[in-house]
Amino acid sequence: MFSNWDDYTGDDDVLELVKRYHDMRTNDRIDYFDMDEFESIIDFYLNEYNYQEATEAIGLALKQHPYSLSIRLKNIQLLIETGRPSRALGMIRKVEKIEPSNYQVHLFKGIAFNVTGKSDEALTSFKRAIELCNENRDELLYSVAQSFLQTGQFYIANRFLLRAYNLDRNNVLVLYDLAENFERLDQPKKSLEYYQKYLDVDPFAEQVWNNLGLLYCKTGRIRLAAEAYDFATAVNPFYFTAYMNKADMLAAQDDYPGAIEIYRDILDKDADNTRALCCLGDCYEETGNYAEALKTYNHAISLYPDYSDAWFGKGLVLLKIKKYNQSLSAIRRALLFEPDNPDYWFMLGELYSRLNKDIQAVDAYKEAVKINPLDYEAWLACAQVFFRKRKICEAISTLSESYEYIRENPTLHYRLAAYHVYQQDFNTATVHFEQGLILNYSEYQEMFRLFPKTREYGFFYTLIEQHQHKLQHNINQ
Numbered sequence: 001m002f003s004n005w006d007d008y009t010g011d012d013d014v015l016e017l018v019k020r021y022h023d024m025r026t027n028d029r030i031d032y033f034d035m036d037e038f039e040s041i042i043d044f045y046l047n048e049y050n051y052q053e054a055t056e057a058i059g060l061a062l063k064q065h066p067y068s069l070s071i072r073l074k075n076i077q078l079l080i081e082t083g084r085p086s087r088a089l090g091m092i093r094k095v096e097k098i099e100p101s102n103y104q105v106h107l108f109k110g111i112a113f114n115v116t117g118k119s120d121e122a123l124t125s126f127k128r129a130i131e132l133c134n135e136n137r138d139e140l141l142y143s144v145a146q147s148f149l150q151t152g153q154f155y156i157a158n159r160f161l162l163r164a165y166n167l168d169r170n171n172v173l174v175l176y177d178l179a180e181n182f183e184r185l186d187q188p189k190k191s192l193e194y195y196q197k198y199l200d201v202d203p204f205a206e207q208v209w210n211n212l213g214l215l216y217c218k219t220g221r222i223r224l225a226a227e228a229y230d231f232a233t234a235v236n237p238f239y240f241t242a243y244m245n246k247a248d249m250l251a252a253q254d255d256y257p258g259a260i261e262i263y264r265d266i267l268d269k270d271a272d273n274t275r276a277l278c279c280l281g282d283c284y285e286e287t288g289n290y291a292e293a294l295k296t297y298n299h300a301i302s303l304y305p306d307y308s309d310a311w312f313g314k315g316l317v318l319l320k321i322k323k324y325n326q327s328l329s330a331i332r333r334a335l336l337f338e339p340d341n342p343d344y345w346f347m348l349g350e351l352y353s354r355l356n357k358d359i360q361a362v363d364a365y366k367e368a369v370k371i372n373p374l375d376y377e378a379w380l381a382c383a384q385v386f387f388r389k390r391k392i393c394e395a396i397s398t399l400s401e402s403y404e405y406i407r408e409n410p411t412l413h414y415r416l417a418a419y420h421v422y423q424q425d426f427n428t429a430t431v432h433f434e435q436g437l438i439l440n441y442s443e444y445q446e447m448f449r450l451f452p453k454t455r456e457y458g459f460f461y462t463l464i465e466q467h468q469h470k471l472q473h474n475i476n477q
Contacts, residue, residue: 018044021057033061035068042074051082069099076108085112103132107140111147119153126160138167142174149177154184170201176208188219206235210242217249225249240266240273247279256283274300278309285317293317308338315347324355342372349381358385373405380415387419395419410439411446418451426459433460437467 017033021041024031033041038061045054058078061071072095079088089112096105110125126144133140141164148157158181164174179194195212198205213228226249232242247262263280266273277300284293294317300310315330328351335344349364365382368375379402386395396419399412406412413436420429436443444464448455 014040014044017041025056030060032064035061035065035070038065038068039070039074042071042078046074046078046081051078054078069095069102073104073108076112080108080112080115085115088112089116101132103129103140105129106132107143110144114147114151114153117151119151119156122147123156138164138171138174141167142171142177145174145177149181154181157181158185169197172198172201172205175201179208179211183215188215191215204235206232206239206242209235210239210245213242213245213249217245222249222253238269240270240276244276244279247276251279251283251286254286256287259283260287272303274304274307274310277303278307278313281310281313281317285313285320290317290321306337308334308341308344311337312341312344312347315351319347319351324351327351328355340371342368342375342378345371346375346378346381349378353381353385358389361385369402373402376402376406376409376412379406380411383415383419387422392419392422396423408439410436410443413439414443414447418447418454421451421454421457426457430459430463433463434467437463441467 017037018041020031021033038057042054042057042061045051045057054074055078058071058075061068062075065071072091076088076091076095079085079091088108092105092109092112095102096109099105106125106129110122110129113119113122113125126147129144130137130140141160145157145160145164148154148160158178161174161178161181164171165178168174175194175198179191179198182188182191182194192212192215195208195215198208199212202208209228209232213225213232216222216225216228226246229242229246229249232239233246243262243266247259247266250256250262251259260280260283263276263283266276267280270276277296281293281296281300284290284296294314297310297314297317300307301314304310311330311334315327315334318324318327318330328348331344331348331351335341335348338344345364345368349361349368352358352361352364362382362385365378365385368378369382372378379399383395383398383402386392386398396416399416399419402412413432417429417433417436420426420432433444436447444460454460
């Protein structure tokens with residue numbers, strides 16, 4: 001049952017109708033509702049995803065109106081939405097014999113076929129539905145597009161969205177889905193075009209301004225993105241998503257003062273916004289204002305003691321000011337609330353490493369790569385712990401294990417080249433050094449810096465010279 005009538009923002013007449021229906025159910029009596037009223041009641045429950053009440057309403061509706069096609073179609077819709085498309089198809093075939101010219105029958109048939117992965121059959125049914133539909137064809141085309149969107153067939157969905165748009169160029173639902181879908185299809189220019197068309201129809205749509213900002217940011221047009229976010233917040237001064245997106249964008253551009261100003265503005269309006277608090281703390285940390293960063297993270301923790309990001313941020317600040325034991329405690333608290341976060345495990349490994357607790361460091365790094373095998377920094381850090389203890393075989397073994405996941409990482413190959421040099425295995429060192437040069441030529445200098453012994457071997461310089469000649473030859477061609 002709909003739990004809070006005060007939260008409902010739809011049609012007041014529908015709300016009164018559902019309340020009357022609910023009162024009938026509560027008092028265990030049977031009142032009469034006509035078919036239109038039952039349709040509205042059923043739609044209310046379907047829109048609330050309250051499928052149990054929708055099922056009850058359909059059952060009662062069929063008792064009062066046993067020959068109603070519209071109620072049977074609602075039943076078919078319910079079966080599809082609750083994951084029973086095959087049963088829905090069986091019911092559709094019965095209804096189709098009675099009403100073969102009803103476009104809605106073919107619409108639901110197409111949707112059921114689509115859900116079961118039969119796209120060709122779905123297209124045939126949708127084509128028949130469109131042929132039979134004489135009114136509101138744009139709405140039907142939009143419904144067909146929704147079916148393909150929900151099944152991830154975005155190119156086909158676009159075809160129907162464009163047809164719907166050509167019938168009604170001011171339908172904001174169609175315009176919004178076109179803009180969003182073109183972005184999915186990696187066509188940002190077309191996406192921008194349809195967001196702009198939407199705003200031509202409704203210039204006060206804050207969510208569309210926000211989406212426009214995200215798209216401008218994604219395509220590197222920072223000034224236009226900032227303007228779009230500002231429009232969103234001008235329309236709705238309490239639209240925190242746009243504030244956050246603008247602040248996050250500024251922080252990503254290293255404009256920390258600008259980001260700090262916006263995060264503070266958010267907190268003036270919403271003092272308990274823990275995400276804004278943590279982002280503010282991060283900006284303070286990046287600017288070296290560690291005292292304010294700690295103060296901000298502690299405030300977030302006081303509001304929500306189990307907020308893992310705040311504990312982690314606090315741990316990072318304490319690490320930077322070399323309060324390792326306090327940092328260790330904070331990172332452990334973060335892991336207590338989010339034990340599957342590989343970044344937390346990596347930072348725990350870093351702390352143990354600085355405290356010279358090598359066994360614990362290795363365990364933490366291994367947990368990080370267990371959760372995220374693509375975390376090359378954790379693999380490299382784990383191997384380096386072994387190397388520092390002169391356990392070079394273990395270091396090589398660790399990186400060999402990582403090879404399955406990060407074989408295209410140049411640092412991996414340079415490290416393996418260095419480790420094999422320390423093992424006097426020059427042939428294997430040569431293989432990895434050459435691969436490192438191919439992946440990132442200039443990084444060999446970092447290997448020489450970290451592993452001074454490698455500078456003593458002339459074959460490395462020979463390989464570097466050979467690679468330089470190859471590069472020059474490729475440039476000249």
